[in-house]
Amino acid sequence: MATKQRGRPRSFDRDEALEKALHAFWQHGYEATSVADLTRSLGIGAPSLYAAFGDKEALFDAAVEVYARTDNGTFIDRALAEEPTAVAAFTRILREAAVGYTDPDRPRGCMVLSVGMSATTPEVVAKLRELRALNMTNMAARVQADVAAGVLPAGTDAEKLASYTGAVLQGMSTQARDGADRELLERVAEIAAAGFAAAAEGREVGASGA
Structure with missing residues (x-):
């Protein structure tokens, strides 16, 4: 048997x-x-x-x-590394955020931003704050590299521009969580990208780049 x-x-x-x-x-x-x-x-x-x-x-x-290995987790670093200028990189970041934050196959918004806004556990708060700070550091460094190369004017405030982009991304993530669709966020991205370019290049917002 x-x-x-x-x-x-x-x-x-x-x-x-x-x-x-x-x-x-x-x-x-x-x-x-x-x-x-x-x-x-x-x-x-x-x-x-x-x-x-x-x-x-x-x-x-x-x-x-x-x-960190998903498109939503890598799109900032990829844009900073692949685009020829900081303005082009930040424009791409904002445009890709509009797409990624409204991807129907994933929860809406940015996971780091969304969870970070509600987290209270100190270790989790610290971890997500560190990730956000790293993005800010990398974005500011990209602007500063263009300043050093003469692409952007001397005295351009790299940290301010990085913080501006971070604030726009956080707002876009929140709006996506609240139901904003891709088309709306793409319009937000275009307006924000124009503002970033104007500030980076020392122009008044809305002024012609010619």
């Missing part, structure tokens, strides 16, 4: 689980997403979740790393 074999445990796809956790945090925020919510989203029990990822904060950290 053959010995009955024990059933093999269901395979666990870590990447798929992290993607689901990312969407849960992105949609609902850090505090509002409970371990019970995560186990339902991932389709695993709490012991399996803890064994695979540690605690909830560790799972969030891993989900943020996944986000």
